[in-house]
Amino acid sequence: MSTRAAEALDRGCAPWLLAAALAATAPHAEHQPLWLSALSAGLFTWGAWLWWTHRRLPGTWPLLLLVALATGGILFEFRTLLGRDAGVAMLVVFMALKLLELGSRRDATVVVTLAYFLLLTHYFYSQSIATGAWLLMAMTLATAALVRLHGGPGIPARSTLRQAGVLLAQSLPFMLALYLLFPRVSGPLWGLPQDAHAARTGLSEQMEPGQIASLAQSGEVAFRARFTGPLPPRDKLYWRGPVLENHDGRRWRPIPGRGQAPRIEALSPPVAYEITLEPHQQRWLLALDAPGALPANFGLAATLTATGREPLTYRQRFDLTATVDFRFNVDEEAGILRRNLALPPGFHPRTRALAEEWARAEADPAAAVGRALALFTRENFFYTLQPPLLGEQPVDEFLFDTRRGFCEHYAAAFVVLMRAAGIPARVVTGYQGGEANPVDGYLVVRQSDAHAWAEVWLAGRGGVRDHPTRAVSPARVEGGGATAVAAGEPLPAMFRLRGDWLRTLRYRWEALENSWNQQVIGYNVQRQRDLMMRFGMADPDWRSMGAALAGIGALMLAVLAAWALWRRDRRDAASRLWATALRKLARHKVNCAPWEPPLQVVRRIEQEAPGLAPAFSPVAMAYIAARYGDRPDMLDDLRAAVAHLP
Amino acid sequence: MLPAHDHLLAGRPHALDSVVTAAGQVLFGKQREIRLALACLLARGHLLIEDLPGVGKTTLAHALARLLGLQFSRIQFTSDLLPADITGLSVYERERGAFRFLPGPVFAQMVLADEINRATPKTQSALLEAMEERQVTVEGETRALPEPFFVIATQNPSHQIGTFPLPESQLDRFLMRIELGYPERGAERALLAAGGQRSNADRLDALLAAERLPALQAEAAAIHVAAPLLDYIQALVEATRREPAFQHGLSPRAGLALLAAARAWAWLAGRDMVLPDDVQDVLPAVARHRLRLSQGTGMARAEDIAGLIRAVPIP
CATH class of the missing domain: 1.10.8.80 (Magnesium chelatase subunit I, C-Terminal domain)
Known part of the structure; x- marks a missing residue:
């Protein structure tokens, strides 16, 4: 059982190493280029086949050729060998290639070390529960491979795994201490500035028909909120994203640099809530209308949209307040009102004609709002996620010909109608409603809750929210996306859950995922500080926390040492001396297992370290006599012999 | 007394060393199995050898019997073997006008029960009872078996058709079960060079008197x-x-x-x-x-x- 590195690898180790390597690399297939996954799968299969058929491993030249080819491919694919994606790809390929080079124990050690290192790289891509569970399994396998490497043949697989599990369980207190105390950096733990977060779906800064349809079909969580008090009614839950005021006939965009602060009059007491935003790569906070105090680094634009200085590139949590009944911007700037009336020339002739007719007929601007909503209710308008394509005059075509569309179509048509009727209006995008999870009380807002509505400005009342989609399909507001859509239209399977138990299961899983995000992933600089202060640390910084970590680590080691000493003390004198002798042997690279009987150790030494044999034989003889021959008088001889051992 | 340094692994010489050496000269490369068989005998147990035909099961039994000076008898188990064929039976002698007991092959110091799984369970149990009790009861009369009494039974692990594998409770009566296996390359070469093993075993001389064995058994037990x-x-x-x-x-x-x-x-x-x-x-x-x-x-x-x-x- 010596650990000489150049020693040939015992054949039984290979399956363990293969399994550990596979577990450490497999999840990367999800985001790697296909050719890379195929290449590493091929190399793995080759390695396994060579092992299975007892064939010789490939020589140095074919391996060098493969390394060159793979490196060239990675260079071609990523244009670099550095950075996250290229670096991980290199590691995966190296791991697969190393399995074709499993000749000695040194190679096996390299595979295990590489496997441990590769485990870390998965956190670049995902920090979910599933990833955590997989990596725990992969870490057990890598540790088991290490145990098998040092344990020698003949140990059943189950006890190898058990020993690896025990080792990991023993390291648990240290893991916990490191997790709680290791000084944290603000920002994502594993985020890299450049390529850590590729673009994903979310709300965007411009609107054109069809865009929100793709969002509405995603059941992905956009954010979660938890209210301190009772949940406000659903139809008050408007989470504001960008407000689109510029219109060029087809496209809607925000006016850049709307800096001036809004004037908000609260009509009801504020509600406090906490929002956990999934990274959406934009700067919006998606705060509930109308927001109260904002966190540092966030500002409120005159459009009521709260935006930050930096895009949200990782999951973040904020404590916010909101007033769900409010009035704002009663005295709006003339310039802004003018812009909210602008319509591009040459667009929407039929719509403008209709609205101008209304404006002539009604003196009160609010009546035109009512007429527009009544139009959607009375006429044959349909809510659908698959509207027909629209041509050169999208609003006219929608209002008079197709009459099928979703919130964007209705909001855009409504705003054009209002502007043409002389009422300042704009499109507001964001999320509406959400689903309360009865398990943990969190309100889950999904990408499918993304929405567009309209806001008109009425003299004396300021900005007023209007929901033209609601006129068509009231269920859209009351029941969430799923109930508003006609049967037969594609929606994610999750939304068509009917069975109660399945729904409960989903609620439970999401609650679990949420508490994982909140408690485990969301343990950030601030919460670490709070925890430290609760433990009486006045001003925790990385120095004091490092010191605390060192202190607690030392304490745990001391407890372990005390336990080991206590265990040692329970053994009789002879076995204590024998253990000392074995420790001395270990220093000479002769490692003995706890099941190895004394004479076998003697035989091993004669083979592996013949130089030690003359000094060790007296130890073995005295130990055998004292312990198994019931000769307590031999203890002194044993002590002397052990002391003589180099 | 402690063994001297050089003898830590070798141990002290004893009466059976020469037996091990001599048996090793007819059963090449099977030192460990010979020692196990001897240990089994010393511990007053019985031995089951399970292996293919022709690997030296009988040679081992024969060699040990001759070297230890034990009376040897061999029972070939077949499906029509009856309990009385093992234990013996009483026959009526007209001249004397009385029954006379004719002891069966089990009345020997070393019994080789060849292919024990070929006989019916009833016959098997007759032998197994004798092994356990070290006595035989025939027609109400109990007769002690000779001392020492050592049974080596053999089984062929393949060709199980038409056999009666020993149940677990019966297997427990054997102190040890060993396999002989094919000889190693060198041992096989030596075997080929030496000619047949069995004939060599027949030429072995007793190295120990059978009467000494119980004393050795007592020594081992102490x-x-x-x-x-x-x-x-x-x-x-x-x-x-x-x-x-x-x-x-x-x-x-x-x-x-x-x-x-x-x-x-x-x-x-x-x-x-x-x-x-x-x-x-x-x-x-x-x-x-x-x-x-x-x-x-x-x-x-x-x-x-x-x-x-x-x-x-x-x-």
């Missing part, structure tokens, strides 16, 4: 066993009971058998105390036929026992 060693045996037995790979663990009787075998093994090694080495050496022979795997129907394999040994630290 070998010192320290408390830590009993702890170790207990830990091993308990581990077999915890191990889910086995249908059930070793019985207390098996624990006693292990202790007796380890004592005999230590005696053969020329030591006056039992070491964990001895226990580990005899464990496969003592435990394998007593442990059934929970998966499949087979008995424990050598690697299961090796795993068991590695799972139990020496206390």
Whole structure:
């Protein structure tokens, strides 16, 4: 059982190493280029086949050729060998290639070390529960491979795994201490500035028909909120994203640099809530209308949209307040009102004609709002996620010909109608409603809750929210996306859950995922500080926390040492001396297992370290006599012999 | 007295050393199996050899019988063998006007029961009872078997059609079960060069008088066993009971058998105390036929026992 590195690898180790390597690399297939996954799968299969058929491993030249080819491919694919994606790809390929080079124990050690290192790289891509569970399994396998490497043949697989599990369980207190105390950096733990977060779906800064349809079909969580008090009614839950005021006939965009602060009059007491935003790569906070105090680094634009200085590139949590009944911007700037009336020339002739007719007929601007909503209710308008394509005059075509569309179509048509009727209006995008999870009380807002509505400005009342989609399909507001859509239209399977138990299961899983995000992933600089202060640390910084970590680590080691000493003390004198002798042997690279009987150790030494044999034989003889021959008088001889051992 | 340094592994010389050497000259490369058979005999147990025909089962029995000066008898088990063919029967003698008992082949100091699984369970149990009781009861009269009394039974593991495999309860009557296996390359070459083994075995001279054997058996049974060693045996037995790979663990009787075998093994090694080495050496022979795997129907394999040994630290 010596650990000489150049020693040939015992054949039984290979399956363990293969399994550990596979577990450490497999999840990367999800985001790697296909050719890379195929290449590493091929190399793995080759390695396994060579092992299975007892064939010789490939020589140095074919391996060098493969390394060159793979490196060239990675260079071609990523244009670099550095950075996250290229670096991980290199590691995966190296791991697969190393399995074709499993000749000695040194190679096996390299595979295990590489496997441990590769485990870390998965956190670049995902920090979910599933990833955590997989990596725990992969870490057990890598540790088991290490145990098998040092344990020698003949140990059943189950006890190898058990020993690896025990080792990991023993390291648990240290893991916990490191997790709680290791000084944290603000920002994502594993985020890299450049390529850590590729673009994903979310709300965007411009609107054109069809865009929100793709969002509405995603059941992905956009954010979660938890209210301190009772949940406000659903139809008050408007989470504001960008407000689109510029219109060029087809496209809607925000006016850049709307800096001036809004004037908000609260009509009801504020509600406090906490929002956990999934990274959406934009700067919006998606705060509930109308927001109260904002966190540092966030500002409120005159459009009521709260935006930050930096895009949200990782999951973040904020404590916010909101007033769900409010009035704002009663005295709006003339310039802004003018812009909210602008319509591009040459667009929407039929719509403008209709609205101008209304404006002539009604003196009160609010009546035109009512007429527009009544139009959607009375006429044959349909809510659908698959509207027909629209041509050169999208609003006219929608209002008079197709009459099928979703919130964007209705909001855009409504705003054009209002502007043409002389009422300042704009499109507001964001999320509406959400689903309360009865398990943990969190309100889950999904990408499918993304929405567009309209806001008109009425003299004396300021900005007023209007929901033209609601006129068509009231269920859209009351029941969430799923109930508003006609049967037969594609929606994610999750939304068509009917069975109660399945729904409960989903609620439970999401609650679990949420508490994982909140408690485990969301343990950030601030919460670490709070925890430290609760433990009486006045001003925790990385120095004091490092010191605390060192202190607690030392304490745990001391407890372990005390336990080991206590265990040692329970053994009789002879076995204590024998253990000392074995420790001395270990220093000479002769490692003995706890099941190895004394004479076998003697035989091993004669083979592996013949130089030690003359000094060790007296130890073995005295130990055998004292312990198994019931000769307590031999203890002194044993002590002397052990002391003589180099 | 402690062995001198050079004899730490070799042990003290004893009366059976020459027997081991001489038997090794007819059964090449099977030192370990010869020693196990002798240990079995010393521990007053019986031996089951399970292997293919022609690997030297009979040669081993024959050689041991001759070298130890034991009366030898061989019973070839067949499906029509009757209990009386083993134990013997009473015949009426007209001249004397009385029954006379004709002892069967079991009345010998060393009995080779060849292919024991070919006979019916009834016949098998006649032999197994004799092994256990060391006496035979025929027609209400109990007759003691000779002393020492040692049975070597053989089984052929393949060709199971038309055989009656020994049930577990009967297997337990054998202290040890060993396999001989094919000889190694060098040993096989030596065997080919020397000609037949059996004929060589027939030419062996007794190196020991049969009467001396009981004294040696008593010596082996008196070998010192320290408390830590009993702890170790207990830990091993308990581990077999915890191990889910086995249908059930070793019985207390098996624990006693292990202790007796380890004592005999230590005696053969020329030591006056039992070491964990001895226990580990005899464990496969003592435990394998007593442990059934929970998966499949087979008995424990050598690697299961090796795993068991590695799972139990020496206390």
